[in-house]
Amino acid sequence: MALRLDGKALAAQLERELEARVRAGLGQAGRPPGLAVIRVGHDPASAVYVANKERACGRVGIRSFATHQPADTDQQTLLKTIQQLNRNPAVDGILLQLPLPRGLDGRALLLAIDPDKDVDGLHPLNLGRLLRGEQGPRSCTPAGVMALLQRAGIALEGKRALVVGRSILVGQPMALMLQQANATVTVAHSCTVDLLARCREAELLVVAAGRPGLLGAEAISPGTVVVDVGIHRQPAQREGDRGRLCGDVRAGEVETLASHLTPVPGGVGPMTVVMLLVNTVRCWARSHALDPVLPELH
Amino acid sequence: MALRLDGKALAAQLERELEARVRAGLGQAGRPPGLAVIRVGHDPASAVYVANKERACGRVGIRSFATHQPADTDQQTLLKTIQQLNRNPAVDGILLQLPLPRGLDGRALLLAIDPDKDVDGLHPLNLGRLLRGEQGPRSCTPAGVMALLQRAGIALEGKRALVVGRSILVGQPMALMLQQANATVTVAHSCTVDLLARCREAELLVVAAGRPGLLGAEAISPGTVVVDVGIHRQPAQREGDRGRLCGDVRAGEVETLASHLTPVPGGVGPMTVVMLLVNTVRCWARSHALDPVLPELH
Numbered sequence: 093m094a095l096r097l098d099g100k101a102l103a104a105q106l107e108r109e110l111e112a113r114v115r116a117g118l119g120q121a122g123r124p125p126g127l128a129v130i131r132v133g134h135d136p137a138s139a140v141y142v143a144n145k146e147r148a149c150g151r152v153g154i155r156s157f158a159t160h161q162p163a164d165t166d167q168q169t170l171l172k173t174i175q176q177l178n179r180n181p182a183v184d185g186i187l188l189q190l191p192l193p194r195g196l197d198g199r200a201l202l203l204a205i206d207p208d209k210d211v212d213g214l215h216p217l218n219l220g221r222l223l224r225g226e227q228g229p230r231s232c233t234p235a236g237v238m239a240l241l242q243r244a245g246i247a248l249e250g251k252r253a254l255v256v257g258r259s260i261l262v263g264q265p266m267a268l269m270l271q272q273a274n275a276t277v278t279v280a281h282s283c284t285v286d287l288l289a290r291c292r293e294a295e296l297l298v299v300a301a302g303r304p305g306l307l308g309a310e311a312i313s314p315g316t317v318v319v320d321v322g323i324h325r326q327p328a329q330r331e332g333d334r335g336r337l338c339g340d341v342r343a344g345e346v347e348t349l350a351s352h353l354t355p356v357p358g359g360v361g362p363m364t365v366v367m368l369l370v371n372t373v374r375c376w377a378r379s380h381a382l383d384p385v386l387p388e389l390h
Numbered sequence: 391m392a393l394r395l396d397g398k399a400l401a402a403q404l405e406r407e408l409e410a411r412v413r414a415g416l417g418q419a420g421r422p423p424g425l426a427v428i429r430v431g432h433d434p435a436s437a438v439y440v441a442n443k444e445r446a447c448g449r450v451g452i453r454s455f456a457t458h459q460p461a462d463t464d465q466q467t468l469l470k471t472i473q474q475l476n477r478n479p480a481v482d483g484i485l486l487q488l489p490l491p492r493g494l495d496g497r498a499l500l501l502a503i504d505p506d507k508d509v510d511g512l513h514p515l516n517l518g519r520l521l522r523g524e525q526g527p528r529s530c531t532p533a534g535v536m537a538l539l540q541r542a543g544i545a546l547e548g549k550r551a552l553v554v555g556r557s558i559l560v561g562q563p564m565a566l567m568l569q570q571a572n573a574t575v576t577v578a579h580s581c582t583v584d585l586l587a588r589c590r591e592a593e594l595l596v597v598a599a600g601r602p603g604l605l606g607a608e609a610i611s612p613g614t615v616v617v618d619v620g621i622h623r624q625p626a627q628r629e630g631d632r633g634r635l636c637g638d639v640r641a642g643e644v645e646t647l648a649s650h651l652t653p654v655p656g657g658v659g660p661m662t663v664v665m666l667l668v669n670t671v672r673c674w675a676r677s678h679a680l681d682p683v684l685p686e687l688h
Contacts, residue, residue, distance in 0.1 A: 219518035
């Protein structure tokens with residue numbers, strides 16, 4: 093049976109480590125870390141995500157600066173909000189919750205965020221820093237995967253890794269992070285020929301295709317480390333049911349083959365949230381000349 | 391026999407196309423494109439490269455703003471030079487010739503260049519734009535390789551590509567460009583296990599390892615497209631000789647196996663220089679609302 097890469101447990105552990113760091117640094121910093129989440133409109137999933145992030149901030153001792161703006165807010169108003177947060181010395185991190193209502197230019201808004209407060213790691217400057225191997229906030233989901241692998245003691249150097257999916261949120265930065273850990277990385281995508289053969293060659297498989305149950309036993313060689321980034325709600329079987337959550341991997345088929353497997357839910361998901369906190373506390377520590385926060389988690 | 395991917399001929403062809411574009415746009419723009427090359431100190435190879443670039447500018451109708459500063463120039467003076475060029479409306483492109491004398495912080499100088507004038511495509515913002523698939527100046531050597539492949543009609547979609555080397559100058563941006571052309575790309579490097587097996591799996595092999603004669607017949611499957619980015623001068627055989635140029639690939643062994651091969655010299659090298667001109671003319675055209683320049687070459 094595959095060892096379970098328990099993101100829920102690790103996220104809770106990292107929250108405790110962060111909370112201790114925040115408490116220890118409060119004296120020197122003179123203020124707690126601050127995270128501003130900008131939410132626009134009424135996307136119901138976003139409401140849940142933002143509430144989760146705020147609760148997590150509370151547990152760690154990060155002050156939340158929540159901004160909830162109506163769906164018809166115009167670009168200029170949002171730009172001003174971002175500029176104010178850029179200048180606000182109590183704010184270490186700024187996150188623009190996606191998706192945005194139609195008519196807003198998300199890219200322009202992202203570009204307006206001070207790259208050193210871009211705790212989502214999505215500003216092109218931070219992606220460029222990642223590519224160059226320089227310091228800067230790292231994209232949360234792939235950074236969470238790296239933390240899971242690292243704390244599980246999985247060696248990456250020289251490993252053949254396949255990242256399935258090339259989104260800017262996950263696949264692309266994931267490939268770069270694995271490569272910086274000296275894995276030999278291939279990126280597969282919708283145009284890849286014979287995806288299953290490529291998967292079977294991999295010793296580490298990160299699946300971030302956004303397609304429920306895309307890969308199963310046919311794609312896994314025995315002993316592969318399997319990281320499932322997908323999260324989807326299956327159609328309800330009966331009235332009143334909410335439907336079960338599943339990933340991009342058919343876990344039931346894979347768990348006897350893989351050496352390690354991230355569960356869905358409870359694998360990569362909780363790591364994404366905690367890495368947002370890590371990025372925020374890191375920005376705070378840097379601006380107050382405190383010791384680096386969790387430096388071993390890149 | 392492998393078809394020869396003749397970079398010298400294509401570079402000459404692209405220079406003619408650029409020259410025509412510059413001539414046609416002069417009226418609307420009111421001035422020619424301008425390229426500023428900053429050279430510091432007395433590296434002899436740099437002197438040759440800079441002279442080559444200036445001559446190429448002359449052929450195309452780009453005005454050169456050469457700045458040659460003494461080896462003991464301090465960081466502050468160079469920063470001022472860059473800031474002046476950033477503000478100079480006659481300058482479309484700024485290139486900082488490497489290597490710099492010891493004691494100068496090349497990264498800080500690179501960061502000071504206006505990203506929209508960074509015709510070397512090395513500013514982290516431009517690397518981030520490349521990662522995000524956004525417009526911006528592209529790193530010249532990999533862009534030159536893409537142009538060679540494109541003009542030779544080599545289809546990339548779905549092809550298995552291996553990039554050997556992960557430098558920020560070549561390997562990393564090369565992998566991203568091939569991926570954006572829908573190839574399935576793997577990046578190999580010094581920690582890669584069984585490099586030869588990885589090479590033999592590739593349908594397109596780009597070798598940018600910086601090691602003379604690293605790969606030969608043992609690394610090539612029949613029908614592979616082989617791009618050799620290396621250029622090295624071999625030790626002279628006799629007194630008075632200069633020594634022959636060679637690449638990272640042992641061309642003599644490979645040319646009966648490969649479907650296409652870039653010669654050294656005359657392959658990738660001339661493409662690097664011409665892509666610098668392409669980037670400069672593109673910046674000029676954009677700032678004067680002229681039609682896009684060679685848009686099919688990404």
